[in-house]
Amino acid sequence: MTSSPPHGRRSVRMPGHDYRTAGAYFVTICTYQRLLLFEHPPYGEIAAHEWGRSASIRSEIALDDFVVMPNHIHGVVWFVNSAHTTHDVGAQGLAPLRPPHPPHHAPPPLAPLRDRARPQPAAEAPPSTFRVAPLSLGSFVRGYKSAEAHDMTARQSARFGNTTIEYEIRRSERRKKTVQITVDGNGVQVAAPCTTPDDDVQAIVRKRAPWILRHMSRRTLQATPKRFVSGETLPYLGRNVRLVVDSAVVRSPEVRFDHWRFRVTVPSRLAGDERRAAIRRGVIGWYRARAEDRLRSRVAYWCPHLGHREPPRVLIRDQRHRWGSCAPDGTLRFNWRLVMAPPALIDYVVVHELAHLTVAGHSQRFWDLVGRVMPDYKGRRARLADAGLWLSV
């Protein structure tokens, strides 16, 4: 049984036999791809537990002896379709068992119990009276499998600060050592070896919580394009700034930055997509102007640190895939989106491009130069790589 139904089920069935017929049946239920799942606690226990539970929730059937093997489970199912039937206790490890009333075609065992691993316990007497409508053996097996599969992909959670991270553990026999965490539209999934205890998995999730949360929020941000309505936030210098929009008789959108609020006034004649596009244009225009101011002044600030007397020419561009560039003529170009990032990251890009005025490529000499004026540049570089995905409007 594995984490992800639907999986291929193979049944060995007797053609022509009505499996709703009363009788005792041997069933063998294999793990998905015959993985040795049941070797590892708690899966063997889960399998055994579900076996017992399947009987308790289905009064039409009575379960007799069963045995859990590393990759399959053998059991005897008494299945009765007539009311007020009594039968004797029957599991002796031999098949077919003596049914309450001999079925028309007693099915052969689906698999012998030759690998019975433990001494046969005293068989418990199944309830002697059945009054419930028939059900098929197949539906019992299906029910059992789904109950068990459900338990094998248990949802768990780990606390990190004030946040609870919910995740789904998928166990795999093929996975030998590593625990792999993925964050996607379905949430957090953890693939783990069967042998890794839940507590260890939880510890790993907690350890990687910052990464998980970053990717979760990134996904959320990516999944929701800006609507440019009041209450929404936009990033500026690494902080979320709330947007307040109102309409007035103005020729074009006006954007003011006031007490860490974007106050946008749009022409009242605009509505719907037109209005949204106008706000976006206004906000981007504002960002570009701020970018020009800030980058010019930061370039001027860092120039002497890198041994340049005169600040180079600075241009602000709409570059989709780069934060900055340094042309052979010494002109530095910066992406206006940089002003959404925290000041420390803006400075990293400034220092990086200024260093290119001295060293062209990304050689060790280049990084030595960057590191001399900005010893913590590696951390900033990593944060900028992360920020890249969410700095978009």
Ligand SMILES: [Zn+2]
């Ligand atoms: Zn570079």
